[in-house]
Amino acid sequence: MATEKIGLYVHAPFCVKKCSYCAFNSVEKPRDTSGMCTALSTEFIRRTQQPDLEYQTFYAGGGTPTLLPPEFWKRMIDMVRAPWLKEVTIETNPAVLDAIDYSSLHIAGFNRISVGVQSFCDKNLKLLGRRHTAEEARETLQLISRTGFKNISLDLMYGLPGQTPEHQKNDIIEALSFMPQHISTYDLTLEPGTPMGNRGEKASEDQCAEMYHQIHEILTANGYVHYEVSSYALEDKYRSMHNSSYWDRTSYIGIGPSAHSFSGTKRSWNIPGIPEYESALLKGELPEDSSEEITDENAVNEILSIGFRNTNGVDLNELDKFGFRLDPTDLLHTGLIEQKGDFLVPDEKGMLFADLLALKASELLEKTSGV
Amino acid sequence: MRSNIRNFCIIAHIDHGKSTLADRLLQVTGSVSEREFHNQMLDSMDIERERGITIKSTAVTMYHENTEGEKFQLNLIDTPGHVDFSYEVSRALASCEGALLVVDAAQGVEAQTVANLYKAMEQELEIIPVVNKIDLPSANIDETLYEIDNELGLDPDGAMHVSAKTGQGIEELLEAIIERIPPPSGDADAPLRARVFDSIFDPYRGVIAYIRVVDGVMRSDRDISLMAMGNEYRVEEIGHLGIKREKCELLTNGDVGYVIAGIKSVSDVRSGETITTKLNPAEKTLGGFAQAKPVVFSSLFPISSEDYNDLALAMEKLKLNDASLIYEKVNSVGLGFGFRCGFLGLLHLEVVQERLEREFGMSLVLTAPTVLYRVSLTNGEIKYIDNPNLYPDPSRIELTEEPYIKASVIMPDKYIGPVTTLLLNRRGRDYSNTYVGARRVEIKVEMPLAEIVYDFYDKLKSLTQGYGSFDYEASGYHPGNLAKVDILVNHEKVDALSMLVHRDRANNWAKRACENLKEAIPRQQFKIPIQGTIGGAIIARTTISALRKDVTAKCYGGDITRKRKLLEKQKAGKKRMKMVGKVMIPQKAFLAVLKRD
Ligand SMILES: Nc1nc2c(ncn2[C@@H]2O[C@H](COP(=O)(O)OP(=O)(O)O)[C@@H](O)[C@H]2O)c(=O)[nH]1
Numbered sequence: 002m003a004t005e006k007i008g009l010y011v012h013a014p015f016c017v018k019k020c021s022y023c024a025f026n027s028v029e030k031p032r033d034t035s036g037m038c039t040a041l042s043t044e045f046i047r048r049t050q051q052p053d054l055e056y057q058t059f060y061a062g063g064g065t066p067t068l069l070p071p072e073f074w075k076r077m078i079d080m081v082r083a084p085w086l087k088e089v090t091i092e093t094n095p096a097v098l099d100a101i102d103y104s105s106l107h108i109a110g111f112n113r114i115s116v117g118v119q120s121f122c123d124k125n126l127k128l129l130g131r132r133h134t135a136e137e138a139r140e141t142l143q144l145i146s147r148t149g150f151k152n153i154s155l156d157l158m159y160g161l162p163g164q165t166p167e168h169q170k171n172d173i174i175e176a177l178s179f180m181p182q183h184i185s186t187y188d189l190t191l192e193p194g195t196p197m198g199n200r201g202e203k204a205s206e207d208q209c210a211e212m213y214h215q216i217h218e219i220l221t222a223n224g225y226v227h228y229e230v231s232s233y234a235l236e237d238k239y240r241s242m243h244n245s246s247y248w249d250r251t252s253y254i255g256i257g258p259s260a261h262s263f264s265g266t267k268r269s270w271n272i273p274g275i276p277e278y279e280s281a282l283l284k285g286e287l288p289e290d291s292s293e294e295i296t297d298e299n300a301v302n303e304i305l306s307i308g309f310r311n312t313n314g315v316d317l318n319e320l321d322k323f324g325f326r327l328d329p330t331d332l333l334h335t336g337l338i339e340q341k342g343d344f345l346v347p348d349e350k351g352m353l354f355a356d357l358l359a360l361k362a363s364e365l366l367e368k369t370s371g372v
Numbered sequence: 373m374r375s376n377i378r379n380f381c382i383i384a385h386i387d388h389g390k391s392t393l394a395d396r397l398l399q400v401t402g403s404v405s406e407r408e409f410h411n412q413m414l415d416s417m418d419i420e421r422e423r424g425i426t427i428k429s430t431a432v433t434m435y436h437e438n439t440e441g442e443k444f445q446l447n448l449i450d451t452p453g454h455v456d457f458s459y460e461v462s463r464a465l466a467s468c469e470g471a472l473l474v475v476d477a478a479q480g481v482e483a484q485t486v487a488n489l490y491k492a493m494e495q496e497l498e499i500i501p502v503v504n505k506i507d508l509p510s511a512n513i514d515e516t517l518y519e520i521d522n523e524l525g526l527d528p529d530g531a532m533h534v535s536a537k538t539g540q541g542i543e544e545l546l547e548a549i550i551e552r553i554p555p556p557s558g559d560a561d562a563p564l565r566a567r568v569f570d571s572i573f574d575p576y577r578g579v580i581a582y583i584r585v586v587d588g589v590m591r592s593d594r595d596i597s598l599m600a601m602g603n604e605y606r607v608e609e610i611g612h613l614g615i616k617r618e619k620c621e622l623l624t625n626g627d628v629g630y631v632i633a634g635i636k637s638v639s640d641v642r643s644g645e646t647i648t649t650k651l652n653p654a655e656k657t658l659g660g661f662a663q664a665k666p667v668v669f670s671s672l673f674p675i676s677s678e679d680y681n682d683l684a685l686a687m688e689k690l691k692l693n694d695a696s697l698i699y700e701k702v703n704s705v706g707l708g709f710g711f712r713c714g715f716l717g718l719l720h721l722e723v724v725q726e727r728l729e730r731e732f733g734m735s736l737v738l739t740a741p742t743v744l745y746r747v748s749l750t751n752g753e754i755k756y757i758d759n760p761n762l763y764p765d766p767s768r769i770e771l772t773e774e775p776y777i778k779a780s781v782i783m784p785d786k787y788i789g790p791v792t793t794l795l796l797n798r799r800g801r802d803y804s805n806t807y808v809g810a811r812r813v814e815i816k817v818e819m820p821l822a823e824i825v826y827d828f829y830d831k832l833k834s835l836t837q838g839y840g841s842f843d844y845e846a847s848g849y850h851p852g853n854l855a856k857v858d859i860l861v862n863h864e865k866v867d868a869l870s871m872l873v874h875r876d877r878a879n880n881w882a883k884r885a886c887e888n889l890k891e892a893i894p895r896q897q898f899k900i901p902i903q904g905t906i907g908g909a910i911i912a913r914t915t916i917s918a919l920r921k922d923v924t925a926k927c928y929g930g931d932i933t934r935k936r937k938l939l940e941k942q943k944a945g946k947k948r949m950k951m952v953g954k955v956m957i958p959q960k961a962f963l964a965v966l967k968r969d
């Protein structure tokens with residue numbers, strides 16, 4: 002029987018405390034998480050026990066997945082029992098330094114860990130509503146590298162209100178000092194409904210662009226590959242496999258409240274509400290909220306909205322497979338992309354205009370005859 | 373005299389409960405079945421329901437028995453309340469003998485109540501004050517009665533107390549309508565005279581005119597003539613206006629109903645028209661016929677030029693149902709073909725725009741609204757200019773005049789300071805003020821119409837917290853020192869952004885227009901200079917700096933749908949922008965030039 006390569010995502014919707022900018026689906030951790038653990042395993046068992054799936058990646062995200070017990074994660078990973086699993090990632094947050102048993106997590110099977118540092122400046126951390134200090138972030142990073150993780154990713158945010166490129170430089174230099182295999186740098190997004198979103202404060206567009214270019218310069222000079230608008234890998238092999246699978250139309254199954262799944266032709270997502278999610282599973286139902294069939298036009302628009310964000314670029318052949326042709330002349334005139342064979346590849350500046358390129362490209366699409 | 377008919381309308385400030393009261397009257401009189409009932413029964417257009425405004429007049433006939441078991445026919449005529457449609461309002465009021473004046477017991481007397489009350493008084497209608505929303509805990513009935521007495525000069529003892537929401541007091545109100553509103557007068561034996569108070573276009577039946585029969589009898593299958601326009605038609609169908617049209621054989625003096633007579637367009641049978649019979653015509657019209665004249669002009673362009681033909685069709689269809697809309701074809705350098713249109717006012721303009729967009733799926737660019745200027749040329753010729761781009765070269769102009777209005781603002785006296793400042797800043801002159809109630813002041817002022825064309829109502833409303841009522845009448849042409857300001861975007865003149873402005877204001881105006889455009893035009897990959905010029909001389913400039921980035925930071929896990937939807941939304945948004953030269957100009961920018969501070 003043919004096997005299908007697939008990714009697995011598990012959403013742990015709990016955090017120590019909500020950060021001021023965060024619109025992810027997470028709530029303050031209840032004392033007892035066993036209900037959620039049971040619900041997650043139940044959904045997991047019901048949805049993943051097909052013998053023809055070849056799990057390549059496992060990603061424990063959130064929320065703060067390290068707030069769920071290592072035994073839980075061990076059971077989950079064991080259940081996949083997949084010899085193919087290459088990348089097994091968990092996200093963590095320095096705020097719960099003492100309580101987290103990183104070596105157990107490593108033994109449980111995680112081989113990659115992503116640490117939400119965000120900044121090495123206490124003032125910024127406070128502004129962001131993070132529940133840890135810069136010092137605690139440093140300790141967490143040291144602790145994690147001592148416990149055997151050989152693939153560490155470090156998250157930073159920039160474009161914070163009041164932050165200047167000079168300031169931001171300190172963060173990036175300090176991040177480098179830990180020599181993480183991967184660095185993600187996110188431009189602050191003001192999410193409506195969050196405290197920071199409501200305040201509406203952020204560094205100016207010019208400053209954010211400057212910070213973006215500065216990060217690129219410093220990290221590439223230090224050997225990192227800038228392979229996606231927010232992502233840098235120390236070597237190609239350290240690119241996030243799991244995230245890349247979102248971009249290259251690999252199928253994935255998302256477990257947990259509001260988690261998204263993709264089957265190749267259909268996208269579906271779970272109920273966001275935590276009690277509703279748990280009770281659906283208790284009743285023996287699948288917690289799916291809704292789904293949509295992906296038409297060919299949907300597919301090409303997805304390819305375009307994702308493609309210019311990373312250095313793989315947009316594959317003209319792939320558009321063709323969905324019945325669309327794209328004449329790249331006008332796009333090439335922007336000076337933001339290059340054509341490499343059948344691929345339209347954004348350069349460093351191009352990725353910063355990914356949405357604009359997608360919009361332009363989408364307007365230039367033509368249906369090819371016979372489809 | 374037909375003693376069992378009562379014709380009345382409802383006057384109310386917006387949100388005081390006019391629509392809800394009409395709904396209750398329909399229910400209590402059993403004019404609508406439970407199954408058929410929905411809220412805001414009388415507002416049929418989407419725009420009416422959503423905005424809570426009435427645009428077209430309509431009528432509905434209800435039947436009700438009084439306590440003695442005598443049966444009455446009650447005709448409720450629903451009228452617009454906005455000053456743009458004041459001509460229509462006066463025609464509808466003229467068709468009634470009484471009016472319910474609804475006042476929200478929690479809000480008290482407010483602006484529109486006053487303006488429309490005066491109109492009703494002019495028609496000598498019997499006014500029944502109705503204190504509504506008495507079910508609200510915040511209702512202050514005593515204070516409301518005090519205001520009805522002191523600010524409106526009506527007898528508070530005659531006020532009815534109701535809750536249009538719960539139905540409390542509705543029976544008593546119906547009794548009062550029957551008892552207090554006089555039955556229609558008029559002569560059943562005289563030749564037919566019926567007043568048209570509005571008409572709609574029905575794609576299957578043609579025009580359906582709403583009428584009030586004043587004298588005589590109207591029968592189907594007879595020839596009628598329209599006394600003002602002079603056209604003749606054969607009546608196909610007449611009837612009463614229930615929740616649906618109810619066909620009947622004759623309408624007699626006092627009746628309110630409809631007539632269908634193969635009329636092609638509502639422009640052929642305007643509000644205020646008098647209908648009589650061809651065989652035995654009346655000698656005199658009912659009077660009061662006037663053509664509502666457009667006062668505000670703007671050009672409409674389709675966002676993408678290929679849609680011009682669709683727009684032309686849409687305008688034609690809309691015109692069938694809107695006699696006040698006038699238009700002609702224009703061509704703009706930047707925007708291609710479109711229509712120069714005349715409107716009754718800004719609300720009318722907005723309604724037309726919204727209907728074109730919603731009912732006909734058009735995406736439009738509107739140019740800044742202007743008034744009609746009168747220009748005397750050195751060669752003795754006189755020209756009326758409603759389009760800045762047709763403004764003659766200054767060397768050929770002897771005199772330019774602009775239309776003025778006599779404006780009246782009524783408000784509680786504590787707002788007199790800021791309102792006076794506003795009026796004087798808008799070039800008001802011949803200023804006077806008088807007390808019209810205990811704490812209410814009326815300001816009268818003469819000012820250029822152009823000064824109220826944009827954001828005047830909004831300003832007045834916010835300065836007076838909604839308590840300022842505004843009304844005006846035309847007061848002829850007076851000299852004005854005007855200059856034509858052109859706007860250059862990326863060094864190209866955008867003719868649709870040109871404006872005629874008072875010369876003393878030109879510099880400030882141009883500066884503000886440039887600033888507003890800077891806000892309204894999204895940054896693009898290159899720098900965009902924006903300049904304001906008079907006769908080629910630059911008097912203001914700003915620059916939109918180049919876009920530095922355009923990417924959403926984070927891709928939310930596997931939620932690719934969200935990303936795609938964002939792209940689709942942007943794509944739809946871009947459809948609402950107009951490409952002028954190399955620059956994408958969003959629809960809203962064309963009005964942004966007018967925004968004051
Ligand atoms: N509590 C209460 N609310 C009312 C009453 N009459 C109207 N309303 C509410 O007031 C609002 C405005 O009423 P509407 O009839 O649309 O006002 P209009 O703008 O004058 O037509 C609506 O939300 C109604 O539900 C009433 O007697 N009591």
Ligand code: SF4
Nearest residue numbers: 016019020023063064
């Ligand atoms: S730790 Fe992460 S998921 Fe939790 S609130 Fe903060 S940003 Fe959101």
Ligand SMILES: [Mg+2]
Nearest residue numbers: 390391424425
């Ligand atoms: Mg209403």
